[in-house]
Amino acid sequence: MLFQHSPMLFWLVMTIIFTGLLWVPYIIELLVHHGPITALRDPDGEIAHGALWSVRSKRAHYNAVENLVLFAPLVILIHTLKLETPQTASAAMAYFVFRVGHYCVYTLGIPFIRTLLFLAGF
DSSP states (O other): OHHHHOHHHHHHHHHHHHHHHTHHHHHHHHHHHHOHHHHHTOTTOOSOOSSHHHHHHHHHHHHHHHHHHHHHHHHHHHHHTTOOOHHHHHHHHHHHHHHHHHHHHHHHTOHHHHHHHHHHHO
């Protein structure tokens, strides 16, 4: 299996899956707050979220996508050039852990810790 030989690629895939699921909580909040008909009739995303946590969740999701654009090519490049080491694999795992933490803390609205987690992931 590929992941046995490349822990970095495993953590990249985990990060992609996690980032790909981050839209679920704030969309559920829209559906619950406004009802499915109103929420689904919003092609431009103009309906306001009813809870502040869902606004923060959406921002955290966008931030995760923006950072994935930098993280993914770097992991693929390191793997392709056969420069992967236990340290780079640990860094990829740490990135994933810090992104999960960043999302949770951002959604909860804890600004100082959010910044620390963002910087640690960087």
